[in-house]
Amino acid sequence: MRLPPPLRKIHDRFVGWASAQRWVNDWLIAWVTEEDGQEVACIYCTIVRNALIFGFIGFILGLLV
Numbered sequence: 001m002r003l004p005p006p007l008r009k010i011h012d013r014f015v016g017w018a019s020a021q022r023w024v025n026d027w028l029i030a031w032v033t034e035e036d037g038q039e040v041a042c043i044y045c046t047i048v049r050n051a052l053i054f055g056f057i058g059f060i061l062g063l064l065v
Helices: 005-020 022-028 043-064
Strands: 031-033 039-041
Touching: 022 043
Parallel strands: none
Antiparallel strands: 031 039
16 A cells, blocks of 8 residues: 555654664564574464453453443
8 A cells, every 4th residue: 555645754753752662672572483483473363462461451442440
């Protein structure tokens, strides 16, 4: 998907900011160690992890409200 130039600038700045944050790598991105010892980001694990984290947060907020 191609973004128009103004949206592309916003996207690039946000992704650059997010990738520089330590908590994004520690909490949101799931890293998997392969057999050869190399660590790679697993997109499927990351999706499941974020669904569980934000689902749990939403459940707790829903109970409180």
